[in-house]
Amino acid sequence: MANPKFERFIREQVDELKKLGFLSQIRILNGPNSAKSIIDGKEVLILCANNYLGLANHPEIIQAAKDAMDKYGAGMPAGRGVMTLSILLELERKLAEFKKTEAALCYPTGYVANMGGIWPILTEGDTIVSDELNHASIIDGCRLAKDTGRAVYKHLDMQDLENKLKETAKERVKGKTMIITDSVFSMDGDICKLPEMIELAEKFDAFIYLDDAHASGVLGKTGRGTVEHFNAYDKVDVVMGTLSKAIATVGGYIAGSEALYYYLHRRSRPFYFSTGFLSPAECGATLKSLEIIKREPDRVQRLWDNTRYFKKELESMGFNTGVSQTPITPVIVGDPEKAQELSRRLYQDENIFVQAFSYPVVPKGKDRIRTIVNAHHSREQLDYVLAALERIGKSLQII
Ligand SMILES: Cc1ncc(COP(=O)(O)O)c(C=O)c1O
Secondary structure, eight states: OOOHHHHHHHHHHHHHHHHTTTTOOOOOBOSOSSSEEEETTEEEEEOSOSOTTSOTTOHHHHHHHHHHHHHHOSSOSSOTTTOOOHHHHHHHHHHHHHHTSSEEEEESSHHHHHHHHSGGGOOTTOEEEEETTOOHHHHHHHHTSOSOEEEEEOTTOHHHHHHHHHHHHHHOSSSOEEEEEESBOTTTOOBOOHHHHHHHHHHTTEEEEEEOTTTTTTSSTTSOOHHHHTTOTTSOSEEEEESSSTTOSSOEEEEEOHHHHHHHHHHOHHHHTOOOOOOHHHHHHHHHHHHHHHHOTHHHHHHHHHHHHHHHHHHHHTOBOTTOOSSEEEEEOSOHHHHHHHHHHHHHHHOEEOOEEOTTTSOTTOOEEEEEOOTTOOHHHHHHHHHHHHHHHHHTTOO
């Protein structure tokens, strides 16, 4: 590096990351994102992919991506303030239909959707009230909002949310209030208490911004997400989503009113000043994925059948699965070395890949492996994982 000060800074940071265990080996997938695939040269059963509905390698989706490339080419013609592709507009209409909103605006990823969707809808004097365990992209999106009041309520604690709304209402002389939350929390797999939040939002004249990343394709009878799950249509003003989980492609979006669509289209800087949007292949693939989710609702059913079975078996063996209510099921071990060892033995001895997480990703003492079952895992595969977990769990004295 040319500048010694800069080089020293980067090296010190890397040393710190090594100490925290943040530079642990990252597995390299060298095959399709399916229940079994090739990681680092060997066949492995994958139990930590976000491919909830098993759509990532669906032949129709792959073909749709190819067809869209053939028709539109590989990239985008210009920034969206200048010109856009008809297939991207078609996708936005279909996403709105999927979320049952008036409109949906696409971003290149879910992270960018939060970075671009949160701060433009806030102005000076507004207040943000946020769950303490909200995703990093929500936190970053909120940080960009200028001159707004902030309050963080205890995770899922509706009494604390009410207290924070009361306190901020006293201080607030003008402006709107936004309650913002993940709908499914990615480390514990618990679900936000949307009905109570709606009541509080009505009582305190607030609006709700919901990050439906892990809920779309997962919650609700037809996989439309948290609003369908709680039958709360027209009660949530902004729903953000990602395409990179159950939809199994790449991209993000903000769904809401038509007015919100037009407003963000002109005022969201990561949207307006970028040419990097969903490519034609991603649009084609996503349109097909949405079509399959609608056509084959049994995928959501299979995901939940697998989830219930796996959770029940884990719990009956005596594993601590925390407060999970969704396919994200942590196996909480409470010790960083044990969590790493459990993940390592599953991988080395049993050819099963499940990632371990420790502080600072999860609180100290909540070290875990995080399992995610998908719709395409067979019962045989789940039984194989359960037997391996039982064996290693006993030998490590976790159960
Ligand atoms: C709750 C939540 N919000 C936003 C994102 C970001 O979405 P994407 O992966 O599309 O950038 C994630 C992804 O991990 C997430 O879990």
